[in-house]
Amino acid sequence: MKPTHLEIQxxxxxxxxxxxxxxxxxxxxxxIALLTLAVLLIDAFVDxxxxxxxxxxxxxxxxxxxxxxxxSALVGTVYMMILTGLFAFPVGVxxxxxxxxxxxxxxxSRIIELNIANLAGVPSIIYGLLGLEVFVRAMGFDRxxxxxxLTMALLVLPIIIISSREAIRTVSPSIREASYALGASRWQTxxxxxxxxxxxxxxxxxxxxxxxxxxxAAPLITIGALTYIxxxxxxxxxxxxxxxxxxxxxxxxPQKGFHANAxxxxxxxxxxxxxxxxxxxxxxxxxxxxxxx
Amino acid sequence: xxxGDKKNGSVAFEIKDLNCWYGNRQALQKISLSISxxxxxxxxxPSGCGKSTFIRCLNRINDLIAGFRTSGQVLFKGQxxxxxxxxxxxxxxxxxxxxxKPNPFPKSIYDNVAYGPRxxxxxxxxxxxxxxxxxxKKAVLWDExxxxxxxxxxxxxxxxxxxxxxxRALAVEPEVLLLDExxxxxxxxxxxxxxxxxxxxxxxxxxxIVTHNMQQAAxxxxxxxxxxxxxxxxxxxxxxxxxxxxxxxxxxxITGRFG
Numbered sequence: 001m002k003p004t005h006l007e008i009q010x011x012x013x014x015x016x017x018x019x020x021x022x023x024x025x026x027x028x029x030x031x032i033a034l035l036t037l038a039v040l041l042i043d044a045f046v047d048x049x050x051x052x053x054x055x056x057x058x059x060x061x062x063x064x065x066x067x068x069x070x071x072s073a074l075v076g077t078v079y080m081m082i083l084t085g086l087f088a089f090p091v092g093v094x095x096x097x098x099x100x101x102x103x104x105x106x107x108x109s110r111i112i113e114l115n116i117a118n119l120a121g122v123p124s125i126i127y128g129l130l131g132l133e134v135f136v137r138a139m140g141f142d143r144x145x146x147x148x149x150l151t152m153a154l155l156v157l158p159i160i161i162i163s164s165r166e167a168i169r170t171v172s173p174s175i176r177e178a179s180y181a182l183g184a185s186r187w188q189t190x191x192x193x194x195x196x197x198x199x200x201x202x203x204x205x206x207x208x209x210x211x212x213x214x215x216x217a218a219p220l221i222t223i224g225a226l227t228y229i230x231x232x233x234x235x236x237x238x239x240x241x242x243x244x245x246x247x248x249x250x251x252x253x254p255q256k257g258f259h260a261n262a263x264x265x266x267x268x269x270x271x272x273x274x275x276x277x278x279x280x281x282x283x284x285x286x287x288x289x290x291x292x293x
Numbered sequence: 294x295x296x297g298d299k300k301n302g303s304v305a306f307e308i309k310d311l312n313c314w315y316g317n318r319q320a321l322q323k324i325s326l327s328i329s330x331x332x333x334x335x336x337x338x339p340s341g342c343g344k345s346t347f348i349r350c351l352n353r354i355n356d357l358i359a360g361f362r363t364s365g366q367v368l369f370k371g372q373x374x375x376x377x378x379x380x381x382x383x384x385x386x387x388x389x390x391x392x393x394k395p396n397p398f399p400k401s402i403y404d405n406v407a408y409g410p411r412x413x414x415x416x417x418x419x420x421x422x423x424x425x426x427x428x429x430k431k432a433v434l435w436d437e438x439x440x441x442x443x444x445x446x447x448x449x450x451x452x453x454x455x456x457x458x459x460x461r462a463l464a465v466e467p468e469v470l471l472l473d474e475x476x477x478x479x480x481x482x483x484x485x486x487x488x489x490x491x492x493x494x495x496x497x498x499x500x501x502i503v504t505h506n507m508q509q510a511a512x513x514x515x516x517x518x519x520x521x522x523x524x525x526x527x528x529x530x531x532x533x534x535x536x537x538x539x540x541x542x543x544x545x546x547i548t549g550r551f552g
Contacts, residue, residue: 183412
């Protein structure tokens with residue numbers, strides 16, 4: 001039976017009302033998320049902005065809160081991220097290429113896939129314990145920049161592998177076929193077609209992974225990175241500290257002055273994070289423009 | 294099985310008892326036919342009849358699909374391309390292919406055509422320029438794109454993209470051109486241009502074309518094979534197959550009783 005005009009009208013108002021309700025619910029959820037973030041940012045900003053001056057960036061830590069700075073922590077973080085990138089990026093992308101392009105899809109590769117997904121969810125402190133055992137003790141790198149970077153590289157590796165695989169998978173099979181049909185080998189197809197197309201996605205995923213690592217304190221504390229360092233690391237095997245450790249250290253002090261320092265250091269860490277994400281967006285845009293010519 | 298008429302000289306492909314499987318599902322059953330050199334051979338049949346599978350066996354592009362396997366022989370100029378000693382890369386270099394949906398690389402027109410030759414080590418600018426111009430001329434696209442060779446290939450129309458893909462395939466100077474429903478995504482005018490192009494290319498290339506368009510097969514091809522549910526029902530000269538089909542099912546299909 002056909003619904004009458006009136007019934008259709010009622011159905012329409014009903015669905016419009018539902019539509020509005022759903023929209024409002026989603027909006028409330030978004031506000032909760034944004035508000036929490038805003039409160040955190042404002043809180044850190046109010047506490048820390050007074051401490052933010054050039055000397056805060058160029059001074060070493062000190063017993064006196066007003067004279068303490070984050071030079072060693074900031075430099076340690078920057079060095080560590082560069083090294084982590086150098087270790088984790090090639091290995092992660094290489095592993096992703098192997099799994100997507102070369103590995104046969106049978107039970108063994110599925111087990112590997114499952115385990116990589118699990119590894120991405122393992123708490124970071126576990127990676128710290130692994131780093132302590134393998135890099136600090138077994139390989140004898142001590143509590144050095146190298147140990148810290150390698151530990152961080154292990155931490156981000158699963159995320160890089162997963163996001164790179166996803167980026168590689170988005171490359172259309174028709175492009176691969178076109179390349180193979182012209183007599184390209186597998187490697188030529190990967191290098192000339194798959195990687196350039198997947199690169200923006202790989203880059204974005206990797207930088208997001210590094211953003212996670214930059215805020216990690218637990219694994220570094222586990223491998224025994226120092227909290228008070230009044231010099232800059234001059235070699236891979238030099239002891240080092242990083243921003244999250246410095247923040248952790250300052251927050252756990254009783255003096256109010258150090259708490260303000262911690263808030264200021266959080267602001268600096270956020271700025272570094274934003275810069276990294278901006279770099280990701282910039283590189284992606286530039287690369288996509290080059291592809292679409 | 295039914296063999297093609299060899300009145301026009303030599304044979305490019307001799308297919309003997311070709312079976313194909315995707316995993317456990319058999320897609321082709323005991324296909325035997327021969328494809329003549331420098332002729333256009335059309336493969337027709339309803340969707341899912343195995344015509345695409347068949348043409349994709351001829352350059353081993355189906356090797357890329359997990360779980361795909363074949364038995365029987367596909368002799369190309371007397372050599373079995375599924376022989377262990379054969380390199381699929383060399384086969385694909387000698388047997389070019391065009392696909393259903395135009396699939397230019399997201400690069401410039403020039404780089405698309407130069408892709409194949411570059412893979413094979415042509416590096417010299419002047420030499421590449423020559424190959425690109427020749428290939429685009431063969432594909433009757435040169436006049437439309439000669440002033441914008443370094444523009445993105447993705448900015449071209451569907452028909453132009455398809456001709457670009459044919460130019461790209463011709464740039465490696467293959468002996469055979471396989472085309473898997475090259476006009477299915479094109480309008481009638483673009484289709485007519487491709488058909489014209491194929492008739493011109495026939496002088497120098499062996500062409501195999503899969504099409505769901507019977508009129509197209511009748512217009513351009515010299516030989517036609519009719520596939521149904523993985524079987525080759527009938528193969529013969531196009532004129533004969535369309536006017537006096539030997540098999541009842543062929544007749545039903547070409548007169549539009551099913552399909």
